[in-house]
Structures are given as C-alpha cells and as structure tokens.
Amino acid sequence: xxxxxxxxxxxxxxxxxxxxxxxxxxxxxxxxxxxxxxxxxxxxxxxxxxxxxxxxxxxxxxxxxxxxxxxxxxxxxxxxxxxxxxxxxxxxxxxxxxxxxxxxxxxxxxxxxxxxxxxxxxxxxxxxxxxxxxxxxxxxxxxxxxxxxxxxxxxxxxxxxxxxxxxxxxxxxxxxxxxxxxxxxxxxxxxxxxxxxxxxxxxxxxxxxxxxxxxxxxxxxxxxxxxxxxxxxxxxxxxxxxxxxxxxxxxxxxxxxxxxxxxxxxxxxxxxxxxxxxxxxxxxxxxxxxxxxxxxxxxxxxxxxxxxxxxxxxxxxxxxxxxxxxxxxxxxxxxxxxxxxxxxxxxxxxxxxxxxxxxxxxxxxxxxxxxxxxxxxxxxxxxxxxxxxxxxxxxxxxxxxxxxxxxxxxxxxxxxxxxxxxxxxxxxxxxxxxxxxxxxxxxxxxxxxxxxxxxxxxxxxxxxxxxxxxx
Numbered sequence: 513x514x515x516x517x518x519x520x521x522x523x524x525x526x527x528x529x530x531x532x533x534x535x536x537x538x539x540x541x542x543x544x545x546x547x548x549x550x551x552x553x554x555x556x557x558x559x560x561x562x563x564x565x566x567x568x569x570x571x572x573x574x575x576x577x578x579x580x581x582x583x584x585x586x587x588x589x590x591x592x593x594x595x596x597x598x599x600x601x602x603x604x605x606x607x608x609x610x611x612x613x614x615x616x617x618x619x620x621x622x623x624x625x626x627x628x629x630x631x632x633x634x635x636x637x638x639x640x641x642x643x644x645x646x647x648x649x650x651x652x653x654x655x656x657x658x659x660x661x662x663x664x665x666x667x668x669x670x671x672x673x674x675x676x677x678x679x680x681x682x683x684x685x686x687x688x689x690x691x692x693x694x695x696x697x698x699x700x701x702x703x704x705x706x707x708x709x710x711x712x713x714x715x716x717x718x719x720x721x722x723x724x725x726x727x728x729x730x731x732x733x734x735x736x737x738x739x740x741x742x743x744x745x746x747x748x749x750x751x752x753x754x755x756x757x758x759x760x761x762x763x764x765x766x767x768x769x770x771x772x773x774x775x776x777x778x779x780x781x782x783x784x785x786x787x788x789x790x791x792x793x794x795x796x797x798x799x800x801x802x803x804x805x806x807x808x809x810x811x812x813x814x815x816x817x818x819x820x821x822x823x824x825x826x827x828x829x830x831x832x833x834x835x836x837x838x839x840x841x842x843x844x845x846x847x848x849x850x851x852x853x854x855x856x857x858x859x860x861x862x863x864x865x866x867x868x869x870x871x872x873x874x875x876x877x878x879x880x881x882x883x884x885x886x887x888x889x890x891x892x893x894x895x896x897x898x899x900x901x902x903x904x905x906x907x908x909x910x911x912x913x914x915x916x917x918x919x920x921x922x923x924x925x926x927x928x929x930x931x932x933x934x935x936x937x938x939x940x941x942x943x944x945x946x947x948x949x950x951x952x953x954x955x956x957x958x959x960x961x962x963x964x965x966x967x968x969x970x971x972x973x974x975x976x977x978x979x980x981x982x983x
Contacts, residue, residue: 516544516551517559527562531570532577539579539590550580550588553925568925581619588619621964622954624929626763626794626904627825629884629953631876636869637824637860644859656855659685659843666862667831670870671792671817676807678815678833684843685858686830687850689793689818694720695846696814696832697754700787701726706752710738712936712945714763714791717756730938731755737762737769740776747784754787760795760802764907764936764949766898771803778809787835788813796822797878797902811835814842819861821904822874829861878902884952884961891965895972904953910946913975919948922971928964 518534520527538544551559553567571588574580580588645652667683686692694717697707703725709718711730718728729750732742738757746752757777759769769777781788790805790813806815818830834842846853864870882901889899889906896909910919916932923930931949950968955961 516548517556520560528566528569528573531566532573535570535574536577536579544590546590548590550590552587564925565921568921575619619927620924621928621960623950623952623961623964623968624931625954626821626951627953628819628821628823628873628877629880629904630956631873631880633824633873636864636873637827640860640863640867640869641856644856644863648855648859651855651859654855656853656858660859660862662866663858663862666865667833670796670819670865671815671831671833673792673795673801674803674807676804678806682833682836682839684832684834684839684846685853685861686816686818686832686846687853687857688820688825688828689791689816689830690716690720691846691850692816692818692830692832692842693717693756693789693791694724695842695849696787696789696816696834697721697726697756698724698849699838699841699845700814701753705754706750708743708746708750708752708755708786709938710757710762711938711941712765712933713756713758713938715936715938717791718938728938730941733762733765733767735765735767736773737767738773738777740773740780743777744780747780747786751784752786754789755781756789756791758791758794759805760792760798761900761903763794764905764931764933764947766900766903766905766907768798768802774803774805774808778805778813781809781812786812790815792817793821794903796874797881797904799878799902806833814838819864819870822877823864823870824873827861827864828857829864881953884958887958887961888950888952888965891962891969892972905949905951908948908950910948911972911975914946914972916944916946916948919971923968926967926971928967930968 516538518531518538520530520534523530523533535544535550550571553564553571557564557567571580578591580590661680663685664680664683667685668678668680671678684692686695701707704727706727706729707721708729708731710733712733721728729746729752731746732739737759743755759774761768788805788809792804792815795801796817804815806813812835814835815833816830819827832842881904885899885901885903885906889897892906892908895911898907910916917934920930920932933945933947936949952961955964
C-alpha cells in the first residue's frame, strides 16, 4: 500500500511521534493490513512536506514497537499479529539470510559490531558448560566468594605475549574488557579526576567514565597512535590521573604503535606519575604482537584483555594484569560495579584457556576475519580504506559530498548499520574526518556480508545521494 497517507492533524507532540502513532492506529484498524508496504521514506517525506529524518524516526519507532520490519531493496512492511518467531516474522526480519543479523533492528544488517565471528564455538562451549554444571553444582548454586587459582592461571596465559607474562597475583578476572577498564578507572581515580584518551577511541569507555563522574581529556593521534608531544602537553596542563589507550590495532584507525613511541608514552607517564590502561582486546588477534606497555612499565600499567573479539563475546570473559599491590583494589571496584563474577562464566572462560580450546578458536576466528577482510577490501577497491587482515573492521574515507553522519543514515535507510566517526570521538572535535567504521564479523555468512557491502558500495558510487536530506 504505497499510496497510503497519514493524517498528521490528529494527536499532539512532535511530528515523528504523531506519524508513528498514526501508523499504529491504521494498523490496528486494518487500514494497513499485515504484509502491506509503507511508502518509501523519500516519497512520504515529499508527499506530506516533512524532512526524511522525520519519516526515518517514525519508521524506527514503529519498528521498535514490533509493528513493521524492513527489507533491503524492498521497503518497510507491516508485520502480522502472529506470535514472535513465526514464519512471517522470520521472513520479514532476515533479508540478508539469518535472524542473527536482526538482533538490534529487524531487517537491518549489523556492520556496526566487531564481536568474534561465529565459527562453531557453540560445540566447545556446550561441552565445557555441561562439564561445569555436572562437576561444580555447589558453586553454580551459590555466590562466588573466592578466586580459584585456575582463574588466575588462565589470565596469565591469555594475557601473555611478546615474551611478557604477568604474575598470578596481579590478575583480576573480569566480566569482559569494558567492565575491567571501568573497574580500573573507579579504583584509581575519584569523581572529578581527569582521564586522558586518544581523541578517537572506544568512546563507550569515556562515556562510562563520565557516568561515574570522571572527566575525559582528548589527546591527539596520528598514523602511529597517541602523539607523545600532545600527551606531554595534556599531562602538564590537565594533570590526568590515568591515560587510556589502545596501542595495538587501534579502534577505529587500526594503528599499531611502534616500540619507540610506546617507550616515549611510558617515559611521559613516569614523569607525570600517571597510571596507564592498555586495552589489548584487538591486539589478541595479531599473529606477532608488539611488546606491551605492561612489559615496559609494569609498575603503572593495567593490561586488559578479553575473549570478546578473538573467541566469543557472549562468554564475557576477561582479565586485567595490575601493577604490584593494586589487584585487590581493582577486584573490589569490579565487584562494586558489576555485582561480582558469575561462577559459570568465569569458570567457562578459564577452562577455555587452560584446555587450549580458546587458542584453537582464536586461530579459527583469525582465519575467518582474514577471509572477510578480503571481501571488504575488494568491495571498496578504489576507495581510501585502512584495513588489516587481523582486524574485524575497516576505516573508510568517504568521497565528496558525503559526510560521516549522512552516509551512516543513508546506509541505515538501505538496511545496513555502520558506525560514523562521531561514535569514536571523545569530545567535540573541530576537524571532520569524513570516515566511517565498517565491521564485518557479525553477518551469519559471507553471502549476507557481501549483500551489505554491495549496498554501501552503491551509495559510494552514487555521490548525488550525499546531497539528500537524511535529517
């Protein structure tokens, strides 16, 4: 029913909300029957005299209400009233071939997540979980009050690389890397303290820090990561207590900091008595990782790793290697923030590592990422991209006239979710990079991935789309 028009004189409030309410009202009355196609967003925006952003927000809202679903290349359709999981809903929700792609927004392909790809982890996880449930029923039924030695041994093994191995007494098991990083920030700073970040980074950490009252300070970066001279300036002028950085396979630029710069960062941290948080979650995917900051400055570096990018994100397994005498402090902060480690997940993560299964899965994940990275490079041939065979995303420079935000919105309208540069900015930045991050580990198969990449390529090859008003 592409000729349907809403009556926006009814109701009150913002236009997008009135439009969403009108769609819901007409679905309930049967004016919009199950399977009916809503008008294309551009057409409806023109017909009723509003911006396409208004239409996009309204359509997104009725999707959240479970009333419609979108199909790439076909449009937005009214769902039936059948129970969730029905054949009708599944067919509408998975245009790229698999309901895994519709976790956040039905009908949209997720190229905005860099979790480890599915390579058959379930069989190994099932085997180990069954054994834990069988052999450790008392621990499963109760709270976890101690740290079994195997959990610490597993952390030492997983974090070790480039000739560096942490000591068991320095290890804190964590509920994933993010929780571990936040625990360090909470343990080593107080509300009002400043924390320095790369100007582009995993910004959810910076935002989480602001939630607990810490103040984020950006430090400039270049092709090799954080710039020491600017870190020196920030430390002298802003006096941060902690510096957070991703020195290996930086998110999103993919930079890996050379050893001489790592030493320069360490020297600055020592001069200004600053703690370092080294996020090595992507670094675990490198075949030959560089020396960690924790090896250069063990007295002040919190080295964080997890299984999320290299084994299985759903296990929520992570570890921190702490400077001497700081582990108990971080452990307490982690417990206060998360409520404590669930025994099942912590034991599963530990057994994955100590059994050798995690390493086997990591190698398979690396191979799958390398294969998909080849698909992404070929899809964007001729355009400026930063990529790495071990990284589950590319960092794409947009051609004129695209802006990062308008390209993201255009991709979303065409059924593909990506991250624009603002997703990684610690604060307001004067310089626009005109880049987007495109991840490729979540799609259920390469046919699904190639479909999404082709959508993005078509947008890049048709720059006139960049002039459209995506609101």
